Amino acid sequence: MRYNIVMGYQVLYRTYRPAKFSEVVGQKYIVKTLLNAIKKNRIAHAYLFAGPRGTGKTSVAKLFAKAINCENFKEESCDTCKNCLAYLEGSHPDIIELDAASNNGIDDIREIIEQVPYAPLLGKYKVYIIDEVHMLTTQAFNALLKTLEEPPAHVIFIFATTDPQKVIPTVLSRCQRYNFSKISTFEIKKKTMEILEKEGIAYEEKAVEELARMAEGGMRDALSLLEQCLAYNPDEVTLEDVEHIFGLTSVKEEVSLFTDIHSNHVSDVIGRLRNMYTQGMDTKRLAVDLLEIVKDALIYSDQGKDTLLNRLTAAEAQEILNLTTTDDLLKDARDLEETVSKEKQNQNFLVYLELCLIKMAGRNKAAAEKVQPIKESVTEPVKETEEKKTTEPEPEQEPVIEEPVEEVEPIIEYNTDFLLSILLDANRDLKINDQIIYNKLDLYRYESDKRKFYQLLIGTELFASNKDAIIICGNKTQADTINTRSTNEELYDFLNEEFGIDKMVYGIDEDRKKQLISLYKKTPEEKRNRPVYIEKYTRKKTENQTQEDRLRDLFGDRVKVEE
Ligand SMILES: [Zn+2]
Known part of the structure; x- marks a missing residue:
């Protein structure tokens, strides 16, 4: 059977409409x-x-x-x-x-x-x-x-x-x-390739993947897009043609645009964007693609695995990670997502996309001149907590930290004596009980709202447990993240709700661990096993979504390994 252009629009969809239950896609x-x-x-x-x-x-x-x-x-x-x-x-x-x-x-x-x-x-x-x-x-x-x-x-x-x-x-x-749910890109791609093979039409897999992505969960859309390609070139479906027909930018161009944004050449970026626009580029598609790139880079930053990447290769992801921080990437994701959501109400979407890219580039500029803003943001919360101590009787009020230009959440520094006192009070049985976290951690890997805990704890070890606290050892970033106030509270809620562990969590890195072990060994026997008073969180989960939550909402399902 040979695809026949004369037969016209939607013919593929009709021809390949499932004739059996086993042929239904998704x-x-x-x-x-x-x-x-x-x-x-x-x-x-x-x-x-x-x-x-x-x-x-x-x-x-x-x-x-x-x-x-x-x-x-x-x-x-x-x-x-x-x-x-x-x-x-x-x-x-x-x-x-x-x-x-x-x-x-x-x-x-x-x-x-x-x-x-x-x-x-x-x-x-x-x-x-x-x-x-x-x-x-x-x-x-x-x-x-x-x-x-x-x-x-x-x-x-x-x-x-x-x-x-x-x-x-x-x-x-x-x-x-x-x-009926949207059909996954993977399944659409598979079905489309099957059809092309039956029709005897050559194709590049990358090209079919682009079509499947554009179809956004609809098999019929995928096949009408395919028909448009075949109307242009009935013999073969190539990535170049697909990009040309639908005004798509190639991954290469997008990565290079992203590099420009993060090298802070605002005028270059805007110049390029307008140039692409006049060549018929689909602006919404570009915004979504950039969002996917950011997502891929973030996924890659987690464990350096390329199996979950949709758009980037490992090398491209690494290239982006070399340019910027994961914090900035999360902010980029937020800006891009907001911009994409404006697409429906605004005819002049290009303006919004330009503003978004300027904002992304500007953030980079702020980071380059970072001495000032970061210093402020670190000292400010400390002041707040001191103030809070002196005006004790207003426990319900959360310290309101004005959002500084560069949001940097304070990392709570625990002193070594305090951590040592937990270690001295810790025991093996409690630790074995709490190990349950690690046995079940994998379960959260594909749960969109809880994946962040998986990402946070994977590769760490449970160092010590006492009645009211656990100390977790990881690398410096993991330890700092665990000790960041908002994450720490969320982690506390998570352990409580999922594992029934009602304990405060403290993060340490390897250096701290060595230091603690050496201090422990020096402490005489009689000073061990003394109860430590630990105050736990009382408040419920925050109503406000964190940036990460927003990101999970955005990508939750798409991150799932398909098949
Ligand atoms: Zn029958």
Whole structure:
């Protein structure tokens, strides 16, 4: 089979629409649940398939309608019985499709409803598939509702919608609801390559990956993008063509732009950006791509593994990490994310993107002249805590630290005597109990809101435990992060909630550990095992999202290892 341009738009999608449950891309759990319902003969009277466009709602609805009418159904429809044959010819009299986007009035619905009481002509069930059901008028909805209240045994409704919020609650409450999720880039890529192979069209894998990324979770979108490429060049799908057709910038260009931003050549950056713009670059895409680059660099900074990188190679990630700090990258991510979110409301998106890049470059400038701002930010919180000591009786009030130009969170410095006193009171049994953290740490690796604790603790060791405290040893950065006030409180909450460990956590590095061990050895036996008073946090988790939380929200799902 050879792809034929003359056949026109969306032909691939139609040709490769799943003909079997096993061919449905993504939506594994939905398919499984529906299959079980068919096997156990527990079919509901109304289904709502909700989810983004191109995720297979209508395809699954059709397969389901076919399956419940098939006379020899086992895992898949038989494709040989009279019901299957009628379906395959597109003329099954009992499978009725209505697109509510174009037929949304009371008359359209009335026509359907009038037919409802009559028995099916050919199959066991009359199945009404109503696409974009949220587009129905209120009148039409109300008419439908009456039928839904007392449906005849042979009638099944399947409603599909991209906008379930707009479906009236009384209809929703009568439906079994299935939420179709966006299809992963990996699965879209795999399916697209399969199709290209069947069509005998050469392709570069990178090119297909770009198309899959652009499709943002919709298989149909991916295939229409592919069709646009094939209209341009029917023989081969190359990365160069894809970039050209859709105004994409190459990863190379993006990394180089990023390098410019972080080398602080604002005018160069803006010059380049405008140049790319006049060449037809998609500005929103660029902003999203830069965000992905930042994400990749952050992932790489964690453990130096390249298996989780989407866009960058390990070398490119390292190049970026050499230029900037992870703190700045987190700020870049925040700025870019805010900018991307403005895209929908603003026609002149270029201005926002320019401002964002200027801001990113400016931050770098501030960092270059960092002596001043950083000094201020370090001394200020100390003052605050001193003040707090003297005005003790206002315990509820958090010290309000004005955000300095460069936000640097203070690291709490614990003195060695205090840490030594914990060590002197520590014991082995408590330590073994607390080791549970490390045994279960892997569980949090792919949990978007808790991954940061995994990242923080991986590679560290539990050095000592007493009744109220644990001391964790890691490298300098890990120790400093653990001792940063906000992280420390979050870590305390995390250990408490996930492991039932109600203890304060102190971070030390290797040097401190050696120092503590040597002091411990010098301490006479009688001074050991003396209780230490440790004050724990009392307050609940902060309401305010930290930058990292925002980042997790942004990338949470995408970081998952696919397959
Ligand atoms: Zn059949």
